[in-house]
Amino acid sequence: MASVTLKHIKKTYDNKVTVVHDFNLEIKDKEFVVFVGPSGCGKSTTLRMVAGLEDITGGELYIGDRLVNDVEPKDRDIAMVFQNYALYPHITVYENMAFPLRLRKIGSEEIHRRVCEAAEILGITEYLGRKPKALSGGQRQRVAIGRAIVRDPAVFLMDEPLSNLDAKLRNQMRAEIILLRKRVDTTFIYVTHDQTEAMTLGDRIVIMKDGWIQQCGTPQEVFDTPSNLFVAGFIGSPQMNFLKAELTADYSGSYHVSVLGVDIPLNPDQNSALYAKETPSQAITLGVRPEHTTVLFEANGDPAAIPCTVRVNEMMGSELHLHLVSCNDDNIIVRVPTIGLTPAQREQLVDGATLYITFPAKVMHLFDPESGKNLIFGDAPAE
Amino acid sequence: MSEYEIRDSIGTAKGLDASEQPAGGGEVFRHSKKRHETRTNTALHVVLAVICVVWLVPFVFLVCQSFRSFQTESGGMVDYVWPREGLSMDNYKALFIKGFNAKNYTITNMNDEAVKQAAIEKFNGDFTRDFTQGFVPWWLGSLGIAAVTALVITGAIVLLKREADRSDAVAGRRWLILFVILQAVFIPFLLVVSGIRSAEFTGTQGILKVFLSMFLFIGFGAVAGHVYLKQDARLLREIPGYPQESAWAWVKRAAVLFLELTALLLVLLCYIRPNDNSQYITWYGNTLTIALFVSVIQTVIVLSVSYTLSRIRFKGRKLLMNVVLVLGMFPGFLTMVVLYFILRDLGLTQSGAVPGLILIYCASSGMGYYISKGFFDTIPKSLDESARIDGATRFQVFLKIIMPLAKPIVIYTILMAFMAPWGDYVFASYVAFGSPDNFNVAVGLYRWVNVNDYQGYFTLFCAGGVLVALPITALFLALQKYYVEGVTGGAVKG
Numbered sequence: 001m002a003s004v005t006l007k008h009i010k011k012t013y014d015n016k017v018t019v020v021h022d023f024n025l026e027i028k029d030k031e032f033v034v035f036v037g038p039s040g041c042g043k044s045t046t047l048r049m050v051a052g053l054e055d056i057t058g059g060e061l062y063i064g065d066r067l068v069n070d071v072e073p074k075d076r077d078i079a080m081v082f083q084n085y086a087l088y089p090h091i092t093v094y095e096n097m098a099f100p101l102r103l104r105k106i107g108s109e110e111i112h113r114r115v116c117e118a119a120e121i122l123g124i125t126e127y128l129g130r131k132p133k134a135l136s137g138g139q140r141q142r143v144a145i146g147r148a149i150v151r152d153p154a155v156f157l158m159d160e161p162l163s164n165l166d167a168k169l170r171n172q173m174r175a176e177i178i179l180l181r182k183r184v185d186t187t188f189i190y191v192t193h194d195q196t197e198a199m200t201l202g203d204r205i206v207i208m209k210d211g212w213i214q215q216c217g218t219p220q221e222v223f224d225t226p227s228n229l230f231v232a233g234f235i236g237s238p239q240m241n242f243l244k245a246e247l248t249a250d251y252s253g254s255y256h257v258s259v260l261g262v263d264i265p266l267n268p269d270q271n272s273a274l275y276a277k278e279t280p281s282q283a284i285t286l287g288v289r290p291e292h293t294t295v296l297f298e299a300n301g302d303p304a305a306i307p308c309t310v311r312v313n314e315m316m317g318s319e320l321h322l323h324l325v326s327c328n329d330d331n332i333i334v335r336v337p338t339i340g341l342t343p344a345q346r347e348q349l350v351d352g353a354t355l356y357i358t359f360p361a362k363v364m365h366l367f368d369p370e371s372g373k374n375l376i377f378g379d380a381p382a383e
Numbered sequence: 384m385s386e387y388e389i390r391d392s393i394g395t396a397k398g399l400d401a402s403e404q405p406a407g408g409g410e411v412f413r414h415s416k417k418r419h420e421t422r423t424n425t426a427l428h429v430v431l432a433v434i435c436v437v438w439l440v441p442f443v444f445l446v447c448q449s450f451r452s453f454q455t456e457s458g459g460m461v462d463y464v465w466p467r468e469g470l471s472m473d474n475y476k477a478l479f480i481k482g483f484n485a486k487n488y489t490i491t492n493m494n495d496e497a498v499k500q501a502a503i504e505k506f507n508g509d510f511t512r513d514f515t516q517g518f519v520p521w522w523l524g525s526l527g528i529a530a531v532t533a534l535v536i537t538g539a540i541v542l543l544k545r546e547a548d549r550s551d552a553v554a555g556r557r558w559l560i561l562f563v564i565l566q567a568v569f570i571p572f573l574l575v576v577s578g579i580r581s582a583e584f585t586g587t588q589g590i591l592k593v594f595l596s597m598f599l600f601i602g603f604g605a606v607a608g609h610v611y612l613k614q615d616a617r618l619l620r621e622i623p624g625y626p627q628e629s630a631w632a633w634v635k636r637a638a639v640l641f642l643e644l645t646a647l648l649l650v651l652l653c654y655i656r657p658n659d660n661s662q663y664i665t666w667y668g669n670t671l672t673i674a675l676f677v678s679v680i681q682t683v684i685v686l687s688v689s690y691t692l693s694r695i696r697f698k699g700r701k702l703l704m705n706v707v708l709v710l711g712m713f714p715g716f717l718t719m720v721v722l723y724f725i726l727r728d729l730g731l732t733q734s735g736a737v738p739g740l741i742l743i744y745c746a747s748s749g750m751g752y753y754i755s756k757g758f759f760d761t762i763p764k765s766l767d768e769s770a771r772i773d774g775a776t777r778f779q780v781f782l783k784i785i786m787p788l789a790k791p792i793v794i795y796t797i798l799m800a801f802m803a804p805w806g807d808y809v810f811a812s813y814v815a816f817g818s819p820d821n822f823n824v825a826v827g828l829y830r831w832v833n834v835n836d837y838q839g840y841f842t843l844f845c846a847g848g849v850l851v852a853l854p855i856t857a858l859f860l861a862l863q864k865y866y867v868e869g870v871t872g873g874a875v876k877g
Contacts, residue, residue, distance in 0.1 A: 052771075053772075072771075074773070079773075099770070100773035
């Protein structure tokens with residue numbers, strides 16, 4: 001129940017390695033913010049700085065209105081769930097959950113009430129008497145979450161809490177965290193390297209790479225308008241397809257993209273955005289999401305149809321993931337819903353078969369191949 | 384129809400094939416009981432073997448020593464003694480007549496004619512007195528020792544059996560070890576407290592006495608134990624279900640008990656007598672005081688240092704560790720002379736030896752942080768972090784989270800910190816030099832056999848040595864399980 005403000009936060013280790021550069025973010029009260037990025041991007045370090053486990057080299061950190069740069073973790077009114085649970089192995093689940101309350105000298109009746117309540121929420125009431133050793137991974141993670149929520153903290157920090165669980169349990173716990181969030185209703189900062197978790201959980205997503213924020217926005221924004229190549233490739237599964245293309249502006253000020261021998265005129269919106277930025281004609285990297293690509297079995301004289309060869313055919317049940325190879329040896333992945341396919345069509349989708357793909361101008365993302373910036377939306381600075 | 388036949392007929396009535404039936408009927412039942420019997424017998428043998436080994440050394444020595452005694456003209460026994468300057472053979476004969484209490488006459492005035500006369504007068508014509516100078520004859524005393532032993536052994540066996548009935552072999556073994564220790568410690572304790580000296584175990588009668596004690600000591604215990612065993616084995620074999628006891632068993636048990644209690648009384652009368660100036664208890668107390676203080680202080684220091692070096696990153700940490708490592712390469716004895724002068728100036732030598740020694744042993748204890756730091760390094764750091772976020776201070780983390788998890792290393796540190804001063808001779812001998820009230824056990828025992836009368840104190844020396852082993856053994860027995868126990872399981876994924 002507090003906002004968190006990070007102003008120009010910087011982290012440099014003793015050996016002069018800077019792992020977080022100039023991190024600026026304002027997290028509103030009761031907001032669920034997810035830090036996401038590949039390993040070593042500084043997301044966990046940032047979280048640990050918020051927790052007070054790492055010293056802040058530069059910048060200011062506010063929780064609520066209080067500057068907490070030099071405040072001990074115990075005085076920051078935060079709770080944290082660790083990737084490896086960090087349960088105290090020598091005491092029971094009940095005592096684990098009561099531990100933070102006991103340190104705050106809360107009466108034992110109140111402790112009992114709160115622990116039971118939290119256990120009820122998480123469905124671990126029957127394990128309260130056990131030691132952490134006797135619990136499964138999912139149960140341990142619940143206890144770890146329980147230990148955090150009994151505190152009723154101002155900020156709730158989670159450091160890859162689901163990474164140690166198996167895939168099925170992870171999906172289940174993810175849904176439970178969404179429910180939990182509705183019940184606890186406080187500020188959450190969640191760190192993960194899994195973009196699915198980030199998309200499903202977060203009100204806002206902060207995508208990081210090499211210590212820099214790449215983009216910060218709602219899941220929809222990040223998905224629709226990735227600010228650079230990295231974000232575009234990181235968000236979405238399967239990954240966005242990247243193709244070499246040419247952007248040309250004609251004399252009338254309208255832009256075209258030529259890719260794999262076809263020429264696609266851009267939308268008026270895109271046109272005006274590019275025009276406003278005075279974008280010259282140049283080589284670009286064209287990004288198209290697999291789900292925005294249509295597969296045609298026959299070209300049917302469509303000028304925008306690009307011929308491809310099927311290389312791998314992945315059956316996912318509700319859809320097919322087709323790995324295609326274009327004439328330029330680009331790898332293209334497309335998703336084909338199985339429900340619309342006739343048996344005859346399905347038989348056509350064998351390895352080595354030739355298909356045509358097509359996509360409209362509005363689903364295209366245009367990136368500068370040098371800087372990686374999105375030519376239309378790319379305002380956030382990339383490194 | 385006997386019990387076996389009934390069981391046989393039950394088996395047949397149930398339609399079991401004859402080949403499936405245990406041969407001889409009830410064999411399965413009997414078999415399991417036999418195994419139980421074997422186990423207890425083995426336990427008994429272990430008890431006896433250990434006692435034999437513990438006792439054989441001093442006894443053999445005493446027997447050998449006895450041959451070096453000789454008889455006086457008047458028929459009394461005279462000990463062989465080391466020749467000392469200025470003493471004639473006559474003086475020896477006069478002064479080392481059996482039963483002579485040398486403590487009342489110091490070596491220095493042995494040339495004194497008056498003392499010599501007094502000694503001769505005192506013991507002349509008294510050669511028929513009993514060796515032990517107790518209130519009961521020596522053989523009765525020996526019998527008493529043996530009987531007390533029997534009591535202890537029997538007790539051990541009863542407990543062993545009870546544990547075995549619960550098929551808890553581990554607990555049984557624990558009791559066994561406990562009673563072996565009791566056995567080994569009880570008699571030395573009596574010897575030390577009473578100040579019995581080996582002069583009383585000399586001559587031909589001395590040999591007899593030693594052997595008789597030994598045999599009775601072991602034999603009576605074995606017999607008593609055997610009675611119990613036989614009886615229990617029989618009961619268990621013959622009566623299926625809950626073991627009931629026959630009247631005869633009760634009679635035997637009562638008889639053994641009566642004998643044992645009588646023997647205990649006798650041994651008390653025989654061996655325990657007031658002894659004015661044995662300082663053993665004082666020395667033991669000194670050693671215990673030093674060791675306890677050192678083990679507490681040193682443990683606190685070592686654990687704090689290790690935790691700090693393991694968890695907190697501060698400037699100069701690496702440097703500190705390296706410096707300590709290099710300093711640790713110099714042997715501690717290098718500081719001996721300096722330490723003595725420092726302690727002397729502080730008034731912590733001789734009469735202040737106990738606090739002085741505590742100071743010495745605790746002084747550089749922080750340097751022994753290596754092992755416990757290694758252990759702390761294996762405890763996940765996220766536990767510390769989690770506790771700190773939960774609201775614990777560094778000290779609370781150390782006390783409430785790390786200490787319970789580091790139990791094995793805490794125990795190890797305590798044991799090591801206890802053992803070093805407990806067995807130390809070098810430092811203790813020069814810090815407390817010349818002040819017997821402030822000796823520790825090692826120095827005191829050495830003084831018994833070296834400065835005092837070598838023969839006269841040898842039994843005391845042996846007995847005292849056994850008692851020194853007592854606290855260490857007890858500590859190890861009580862704490863050994865922590866060496867093997869992995870307590871960090873479940874802390875992190877795994």
